Amino acid sequence: MSDKLYGEKIVEFFDVEKDLEIWPNKHEKSYTINISLPEFSCLCPRSGYPDFANIEISYVPDALVVELKAVKLYINSFRDRHLSHEDSANEIFDLLYNKLTPRKMKLKADFNPRGNVHTVIEIDSETM
Numbered sequence: 001m002s003d004k005l006y007g008e009k010i011v012e013f014f015d016v017e018k019d020l021e022i023w024p025n026k027h028e029k030s031y032t033i034n035i036s037l038p039e040f041s042c043l044c045p046r047s048g049y050p051d052f053a054n055i056e057i058s059y060v061p062d063a064l065v066v067e068l069k070a071v072k073l074y075i076n077s078f079r080d081r082h083l084s085h086e087d088s089a090n091e092i093f094d095l096l097y098n099k100l101t102p103r104k105m106k107l108k109a110d111f112n113p114r115g116n117v118h119t120v121i122e123i124d125s126e127t128m
Helices: 006-012 068-076 085-100
Strands: 022-024 033-043 050-060 064-066 104-111 120-124
Touching: 006 068, 033 068, 050 085, 064 068, 064 085, 068 085, 085 104, 085 120
Parallel strands: none
Antiparallel strands: 022 064, 033 050, 050 104, 104 120
């Protein structure tokens, strides 16, 4: 078997504590950042089959913003993990919400249908 490619290595060794870049928000006004990540994947914890989703994150920053490439790498780090739809959506939301402490944040995880079931997980900081 050949050596792993650079992208595979980056995803495999992504450490959310040191690699998720958080930057100061230079703007005091209220504005919304919308991030769409249409290639999310993880593995079903029961069957091992892949699950695919479009993850949409919308937040109004306070003092901090997240660097977009770091978000992409964080999302890609889920691809070989065995997680339920609910667990993956909640983990992403909780991590970003706790690190950024935004004024408000929403996450929508729209999973592709599998076995005639379509799941959408929505989390909103204003209803927590």
